[in-house]
Amino acid sequence: MTTPHDTHALVGAYALDALSDVERRRFQDHLDGCDTCRNELRGLRETTAAMAFAAAQEPPAELRDRVMERIAGVRQVPPRVAPEPQRRGFPPWLLLTTAAASVVLALVLGVYAVVTQQRLDETRAQNERIAAVITAPDARLVQGPVTGGGSGTVVAARSRDEAVVIMEGLPTLASAKTYQLWLMGRQAPRSVGTMTAADTGPVLAAGLGDATEVGITVEPEGGSPRPTGEPVFTAGLSG
Amino acid sequence: MSEPPTARPWFRSRGIAQPPVAAVDEDHRAGGLGELIELVARGDQAAFARVYEQISGPVYGTVMRVVRDPAQSEEVTQDVLVEVWRQASRFDPSRGSAAAWVMTLAHRRAVDRVRSSQSAADREQRAATRDREHDHVAEEVETRLEHERVRRCLDGLTDLQRQSISLAFYSGYTYREVAELLKVSVNTVKTRMRDGLIRMRDCLGVER
Numbered sequence: 001m002t003t004p005h006d007t008h009a010l011v012g013a014y015a016l017d018a019l020s021d022v023e024r025r026r027f028q029d030h031l032d033g034c035d036t037c038r039n040e041l042r043g044l045r046e047t048t049a050a051m052a053f054a055a056a057q058e059p060p061a062e063l064r065d066r067v068m069e070r071i072a073g074v075r076q077v078p079p080r081v082a083p084e085p086q087r088r089g090f091p092p093w094l095l096l097t098t099a100a101a102s103v104v105l106a107l108v109l110g111v112y113a114v115v116t117q118q119r120l121d122e123t124r125a126q127n128e129r130i131a132a133v134i135t136a137p138d139a140r141l142v143q144g145p146v147t148g149g150g151s152g153t154v155v156a157a158r159s160r161d162e163a164v165v166i167m168e169g170l171p172t173l174a175s176a177k178t179y180q181l182w183l184m185g186r187q188a189p190r191s192v193g194t195m196t197a198a199d200t201g202p203v204l205a206a207g208l209g210d211a212t213e214v215g216i217t218v219e220p221e222g223g224s225p226r227p228t229g230e231p232v233f234t235a236g237l238s239g
Numbered sequence: 240m241s242e243p244p245t246a247r248p249w250f251r252s253r254g255i256a257q258p259p260v261a262a263v264d265e266d267h268r269a270g271g272l273g274e275l276i277e278l279v280a281r282g283d284q285a286a287f288a289r290v291y292e293q294i295s296g297p298v299y300g301t302v303m304r305v306v307r308d309p310a311q312s313e314e315v316t317q318d319v320l321v322e323v324w325r326q327a328s329r330f331d332p333s334r335g336s337a338a339a340w341v342m343t344l345a346h347r348r349a350v351d352r353v354r355s356s357q358s359a360a361d362r363e364q365r366a367a368t369r370d371r372e373h374d375h376v377a378e379e380v381e382t383r384l385e386h387e388r389v390r391r392c393l394d395g396l397t398d399l400q401r402q403s404i405s406l407a408f409y410s411g412y413t414y415r416e417v418a419e420l421l422k423v424s425v426n427t428v429k430t431r432m433r434d435g436l437i438r439m440r441d442c443l444g445v446e447r
Contacts, residue, residue, distance in 0.1 A: 012429060012433030048408060056299075
């Protein structure tokens, strides 16, 4: 028969790792609901840590190199994070429309998060603009296949005069080739930037003007001043 | 009720001069163990090298006490240090000092190692045959302690408190085994472990 009081009395033995496995688990369950025990345990742990430091003994010198070598090949566990808060402020169409919309949103925000972390200062402004485009009240989403494989999504917001292009599953090109993005309309095509199979956006296309389409062509490495071949992908910019 | 919200970590007290102690002084000061562990969590190998300087001795010494066999102790020590690297992001300063976090990990690993390498029958046998040895074991531990303060505080305990704590912590026995060795009831042993540790805590924390 074990009463809560008996269980609590095991805090000393627990701090000394003097419980059997079964008792240890049972005590850990007890700890979860017992603030007093956790407070007491904290003090006892500092005490046993002092006892451990008092027993210090120089390890063999070669251990250091072995440990340093080992850790270089061991992935660290990520920190625990609080659940993400609900996002707010997306226009109804984005929340209610096709699954495709949420896919592109996830992609864009995913990349957004990674890029933000890596090159905060350089890319923050750009990312804010991307976020502003996809959350604009008049944002419109168009998806289509890419000739040769993959697909693309364009979110355009006329109110911002900008569009966001994100591609998925683009075939890898020969090393001397690149994908190039264009704004196309009545005027000559205007380059928006290049892409590779490994880096597929999101790309921000600014200054839509009177362009009516976004197109992608395959061009020599470094890009061309104007398209040299047929587009492998086009998406109409509505409105 | 009368429990202080956080017990003062022993090494934050003044008047400690020995190198292993000075090395862990003030967990969260710049270059302190707690701060280094936070850097380690971000993948900083240079910070880990400094953590190694501070904790490899205490980890190895503690593991050696429990495991005894030098080769196995080295293995366990390496495992513990790699775990510190791997789990650095899980260190939570609000739950205690970095020193306590590391040593808890180390001691548990050591104990798990000796217990998994012995069948229950062996352990019973060991408890029976070690009957006469415990005084010697406890004495050896106490006289070889490098840290004056800890030794002095251990000296301030009753015999039963000191033997219970030493046999559990430095030899890795369960409280039931300790009861068997000391020929007292298990209830007595678990009570002595608790009140003995509390006395140790107060002795280490209050004394300046």
